[in-house]
Amino acid sequence: MSQPSSSVTMYYLRKIVVAGLIIIAVVWIATPFVISILYAFSSTEDYYNFRLVIPLTYTFEHVKALIDLGAGEYIMNSIIVALMTIGISFLLGLPAGYAFAKYVFPGKDPLKLFIVGLRMFPILVIAVPLVTLYIKLGLNDTLLGVALAHTAMALPFVVLITSSIFAGIPKDIEEAGLIFGLSRVGVFFRITLPMALPGLAAAAIFTFIMSWNEVFIASVLTFQHRTLPAFILTAAQASPDTIKFAAGFIMILPAMIFVFIARKYLIAMWGITLR
Amino acid sequence: MSPKTSIWEKYTPYILIAPALVYLVFFIGYPMIQAFILAFTKHGAFTYENIDYLLSSPFSKFREALLYTTVLAAVIIPIQVAVALGLSLLFNIRFWGRSTAIYTIILPLTISDVAAGLIWYTMLSTNGFLNKLLINIGLLSQPIYFFGKQYMTMEFIAIVLTEIWRATAIVFVIVFAGLQMISHEYIEAAEVFGASVWQRFRYVIFPLLKPSLQAALIIRTLFAFQIFGVVWILAGRDIPVLAGEAYYEQVELYHTGVAALYALIIAGISLTLGFVYLKLFRARYLEEAR
Amino acid sequence: MVDVHLRNIVKKFGKTIAVNNITLDINDGEFIVLLGPSGCGKTTTLRVIAGLEKPDQGRVLFGDRDVTLLPPRHRNVSMVFQSYAVWPHMKVYDNIAFPLKIKHMPKNEIDKRVRWAAELLQISELLDRYPHQLSGGQRQRVAVARAIVVEPDVLLMDEPLSNLDALLRVKMRSELKKLQRRIKVTTIYVTHDQVEAMTMGDRIAVMNAGKLMQIGTPEDIYLKPANVFVAGFVGTPQMNFFEATIKEIKNVTLLDAGDFKIDLGSKFVDILKDYVNKTVIVGIRPEHMVPKELMPPSLKDVAFIKGIIDFVEALGSDTIIHVNTGSMILVVKISGSHRYQLGQNVSIAIDLDKIHVFRKDTQNAII
Numbered sequence: 001m002s003q004p005s006s007s008v009t010m011y012y013l014r015k016i017v018v019a020g021l022i023i024i025a026v027v028w029i030a031t032p033f034v035i036s037i038l039y040a041f042s043s044t045e046d047y048y049n050f051r052l053v054i055p056l057t058y059t060f061e062h063v064k065a066l067i068d069l070g071a072g073e074y075i076m077n078s079i080i081v082a083l084m085t086i087g088i089s090f091l092l093g094l095p096a097g098y099a100f101a102k103y104v105f106p107g108k109d110p111l112k113l114f115i116v117g118l119r120m121f122p123i124l125v126i127a128v129p130l131v132t133l134y135i136k137l138g139l140n141d142t143l144l145g146v147a148l149a150h151t152a153m154a155l156p157f158v159v160l161i162t163s164s165i166f167a168g169i170p171k172d173i174e175e176a177g178l179i180f181g182l183s184r185v186g187v188f189f190r191i192t193l194p195m196a197l198p199g200l201a202a203a204a205i206f207t208f209i210m211s212w213n214e215v216f217i218a219s220v221l222t223f224q225h226r227t228l229p230a231f232i233l234t235a236a237q238a239s240p241d242t243i244k245f246a247a248g249f250i251m252i253l254p255a256m257i258f259v260f261i262a263r264k265y266l267i268a269m270w271g272i273t274l275r
Numbered sequence: 276m277s278p279k280t281s282i283w284e285k286y287t288p289y290i291l292i293a294p295a296l297v298y299l300v301f302f303i304g305y306p307m308i309q310a311f312i313l314a315f316t317k318h319g320a321f322t323y324e325n326i327d328y329l330l331s332s333p334f335s336k337f338r339e340a341l342l343y344t345t346v347l348a349a350v351i352i353p354i355q356v357a358v359a360l361g362l363s364l365l366f367n368i369r370f371w372g373r374s375t376a377i378y379t380i381i382l383p384l385t386i387s388d389v390a391a392g393l394i395w396y397t398m399l400s401t402n403g404f405l406n407k408l409l410i411n412i413g414l415l416s417q418p419i420y421f422f423g424k425q426y427m428t429m430e431f432i433a434i435v436l437t438e439i440w441r442a443t444a445i446v447f448v449i450v451f452a453g454l455q456m457i458s459h460e461y462i463e464a465a466e467v468f469g470a471s472v473w474q475r476f477r478y479v480i481f482p483l484l485k486p487s488l489q490a491a492l493i494i495r496t497l498f499a500f501q502i503f504g505v506v507w508i509l510a511g512r513d514i515p516v517l518a519g520e521a522y523y524e525q526v527e528l529y530h531t532g533v534a535a536l537y538a539l540i541i542a543g544i545s546l547t548l549g550f551v552y553l554k555l556f557r558a559r560y561l562e563e564a565r
Numbered sequence: 566m567v568d569v570h571l572r573n574i575v576k577k578f579g580k581t582i583a584v585n586n587i588t589l590d591i592n593d594g595e596f597i598v599l600l601g602p603s604g605c606g607k608t609t610t611l612r613v614i615a616g617l618e619k620p621d622q623g624r625v626l627f628g629d630r631d632v633t634l635l636p637p638r639h640r641n642v643s644m645v646f647q648s649y650a651v652w653p654h655m656k657v658y659d660n661i662a663f664p665l666k667i668k669h670m671p672k673n674e675i676d677k678r679v680r681w682a683a684e685l686l687q688i689s690e691l692l693d694r695y696p697h698q699l700s701g702g703q704r705q706r707v708a709v710a711r712a713i714v715v716e717p718d719v720l721l722m723d724e725p726l727s728n729l730d731a732l733l734r735v736k737m738r739s740e741l742k743k744l745q746r747r748i749k750v751t752t753i754y755v756t757h758d759q760v761e762a763m764t765m766g767d768r769i770a771v772m773n774a775g776k777l778m779q780i781g782t783p784e785d786i787y788l789k790p791a792n793v794f795v796a797g798f799v800g801t802p803q804m805n806f807f808e809a810t811i812k813e814i815k816n817v818t819l820l821d822a823g824d825f826k827i828d829l830g831s832k833f834v835d836i837l838k839d840y841v842n843k844t845v846i847v848g849i850r851p852e853h854m855v856p857k858e859l860m861p862p863s864l865k866d867v868a869f870i871k872g873i874i875d876f877v878e879a880l881g882s883d884t885i886i887h888v889n890t891g892s893m894i895l896v897v898k899i900s901g902s903h904r905y906q907l908g909q910n911v912s913i914a915i916d917l918d919k920i921h922v923f924r925k926d927t928q929n930a931i932i
Contacts (some may be wrong), residue, residue, distance in 0.1 A: 006345055010620075011634050011636075014379070018365060018368065018370075019370075021361075021365055022365055022366070022370070025376075025380065026364070026376050026379050026380065026441070027364055029379055029380050029383065029440065030379050030382075031404075032394045032395060032398050032404075033382065033394065033403045033439065035393040035394075035397055035398060036393070036397040036398075039397050039403075039404070040397075047320075047402055048402055050402070050407060050410060050411075052404040053404065053408050053411050063395070063465070087281055091294075092294045092298050093295050094297070095292070095294065096292040096294070096296070098291060098297040099288040099289075099291035099292045099474075100288075100292070103287065103288035105285075105288045105289070108288075111292065115299070116302065118299060120493070120494060120497050121303065121432045121542075121545075121551065122497065122500070122501050122541055122542050122545050123516060123536075124300065124503075124521070124538060124541070125306070125307065125310060125538040125539065125541065125542045126303060126307070126310075127538070128306075128310065128313065128521065128525050128531060128534045128535045129305075129306035129307070129309035129310040129313060129535060129538075130306050130309075131525070131531065132309060132313065132531065133305070133306070133309060134331075139422050148302065149302070151298070151302075152298070152299060152302035152303060154285060155295055155298060155299055156299070157424050170308060180446055182483035198322055209385055210561070211384075212387070213386060213387030213388075213389075215388060215503065215504045215523065216389070216503055216504075216518060219522060220522065220525055220526060229387050229389045229390075229414035229504075231391055233389055233504070233507060233508070234324065234392070235362040236389075236393065236508060237511065239398075241396075241400055241402065244393055244396055244397075245393070245396075247393055247395050248390050248393030248394050248396075248397065250387065250391040251386065251387060252385075252390050252394070253392070254546075255385040255386050255390075256382070256385070258385070259378070259382065259385045259419075270450075345577075383847065387721060397800070400877065442859075458648070460646050460648055461648035461650050461652055463617055463637075463643070463646070463650065464637070464646060464650035464652070465663070466617070466637050466640060466642070466654075467615055467617070467637045467638070467644045468638070468663055468664035468667065468711070469664050469667040469668055469715075469717070470638060470663075470667050471636040474667060478663070479652060482654045483653070483654055
């Protein structure tokens with residue numbers, strides 16, 4: 001009864017190598033996050049102290065300084081823009097998503113392809129021309145203007161995602177509603193929508209993050225009423241390191257919170273949008 | 276069913292889609308046209324002015340921007356695809372803590388490129404984590420300088436590092452999703468019938484993964500030519516890139532026509548590359564199917 | 566061609582014990598069937614033999630070679646997967662040739678073998694096609710061809726017929742069995758279908774909840790089930806079970822079932838001595854009971870039960886009647902077509918040679 005020892009060692013060796021690689025990958029991704037958060041709250045002396053790799057004393061002063069610089073206002077701006085983006089893009093995109101999910105009609109495939117194609121379109125191209133248009137319309141340097149541009153960026157995604165969410169709701173459940181007395185509209189509001197809510201909430205969160213993170217368009221379209229990324233883009237250049245870190249932290253905070261909340265949906269959604 | 280109901284049914288989908296479609300056509304179509312107008316006309320007449328500026332003005336960094344954008348893309352994309360492929364294969368094994376590991380890996384997807392730039396600034400600055408760590412464990416006696424005009428090569432490396440850290444997840448998500456769709460039984464069958472790890476990859480996994488890899492490649496390349504925030508934060512205009520120049524011309528110099536031209540060039544390159552990729556991949560498909 | 570030995574195999578998935586201490590010896594060239602309901606651990610056991618799962622405890626031996634931790638490709642096994650796992654991006658020819666190509670066999674040798682296997686499975690005209698151009702049944706044949714082309718030591722099959730329609734399934738049953746006889750490879754076959762097991766297996770290993778319930782030839786399993794589970798799992802319609810108390814009067818054993826009493830005579834007095842006045846489970850197959858008027862003259866050792874017909878199933882080849890004896894319903898299977906009315910009174914003869922008695926606590930067989 002021989003036990004080939006080489007295969008046993010191979011078996012465990014494989015496991016160790018695989019585990020090692022995975023740990024390296026996770027550490028590689030996670031470390032910058034951890035470090036930037038730590039440094040954002042590090043006291044200035046500790047930061048410039050070469051002997052301290054990890055700061056020992058912590059302070060809120062950098063974040064506070066950033067807020068004093070006006071970051072508070074810019075954060076609000078970003079939030080408002082993101083919320084407006086969600087509102088408009090869902091208002092326009094949800095019906096379209098529903099149509100793609102539940103109806104069969106001539107031209108469906110080309111239309112869908114068109115919208116998918118738009119997802120890959122370099123959206124920053126619209127930023128510069130929009131300035132001219134906005135000046136005419138009086139939308140220049142307004143949050144609404146940015147939100148409208150962000151909506152154009154987010155719409156394809158919203159249409160595709162809501163389409164897939166609605167398609168995931170079994171047809172029989174809706175048909176049961178029709179049989180038991182509801183109109184088509186009634187089925188939508190009382191059966192389909194409630195069932196789709198978790199997915200839609202995750203999609204809304206994702207849209208929020210898209211808008212929150214967007215830099216180029218926001219920077220081009222605003223001057224005084226900047227969003228946070230736009231502000232940081234210009235302000236960060238001249239600031240001392242510690243302020244830079246605080247800025248980074250503020251920018252990633254909402255994203256990290258939301259990602260944690262919606263984590264299950266995230267991979268599925270990214271996979272769908274980038275297909 | 277009365278005729279009235281069926282007409283309603285027939286047009287409903289179009290009515291539902293119309294608002295979104297109209298919005299998109301307007302907000303994308305109109306600026307596109309406007310971009311052409313801005314780039315190529317002045318006071319209603321056709322002009323070469325902006326093209327001239329790009330190519331011959333001493334203030335224009337067009338050639339460097341084109342060069343650097345292309346070089347960055349050429350360096351970053353292959354590395355990302357390789358890393359993403361490797362990660363996908365690793366994560367295909369079911370292990371304890373896998374979902375947490377995946378969430379961590381895709382975290383960079385949730386932050387903006389500006390934030391990524393700032394984060395890596397933390398890592399690579401003179402008093403940053405990397406320098407402090409290496410000095411304290413004795414590998415270095417002096418910090419490595421990553422930033423500043425005189426350290427352009429290092430700035431380049433910093434950008435490459437940051438981009439790989441930030442955007443590999445985009446490729447990973449697509450490739451991983453594609454990998455998950457390959458039935459485990461296909462791979463198990465290969466294993467039973469004698470294939471080593473490499474042979475399983477070469478004969479079963481890779482062929483079935485090709486569509487996902489191609490999709491990921493197209494998307495990543497398209498985005499690569501729009502690279503902006505990371506470069507701006509880490510290197511400013513030391514390393515000009517197309518999108519960065521577009522921003523600068525518009526916001527600092529008010530050269531709207533030039534900025535529009537830059538934007539069109541970016542769009543043009545993206546679309547051409549996309550087209551080339553599609554042609555390339557479809558050709559291979561036809562060959563193999565024969 | 567080897568014999569396969571499993572020694573105390575345990576496999577857990579999280580808290581669930583999928584395979585609970587299985588010891589099994591399979592003979593060289595044998596066609597053994599692992600039979601059991603879903604979740605009984607048969608597929609897991611197969612995968613442990615294949616090397617696709619590593620057991621938490623125990624050993625797997627091919628001959629006297631310990632292969633427990635060996636990866637599948639070093640074991641010289643072949644497998645037919647439930648979903649066939651025929652690679653969609655390769656032609657049928659390449660699918661079948663794959664195992665040989667991996668072993669770096671010379672091209673003409675590969676070609677010979679592939680065509681031999683294709684011929685055996687009657688798919689020679691399909692060699693140039695892609696899997697998506699084939700029907701389910703054809704794909705299944707490709708999977709089998711691929712499995713035999715390399716002449717493995719052990720051939721494993723995981724419910725290969727379950728995705729085929731009924732007619733095709735019956736046809737493939739005999740084809741697979743004939744094939745195995747021709748190439749004489751040790752075959753381990755997993756199924757939940759007891760008809761498949763009974764018609765195909767040289768021996769059957771019945772499993773439930775990770776444990777081995779009984780191993781034996783189809784006759785053994787059918788005529789001498791070792792416990793209630795095996796007795797109830799094999800045979801359609803299912804064996805009738807009812808509780809009875811053992812009474813002994815004047816050297817004669819009686820099974821008191823409440824509604825009726827069965828006189829066993831003096832045959833089993835010794836065996837049942839320890840169970841007097843205890844409750845047992847009695848089992849009798851529907852086909853081992855017959856209405857009095859249809860009793861063949863050869864049937865000697867019988868007991869009679871009276872009841873009222875509750876339900877009739879006329880299947881053409883057989884007639885199944887449900888007989889209500891008062892507190893229970895017994896199912897009787899009569900061969901041929903017979904007329905029976907609901908509510909009709911009948912007297913049923915039980916073949917005492919075919920009666921089974923099980924302990925109530927352990928569910929193991931006494932008789």
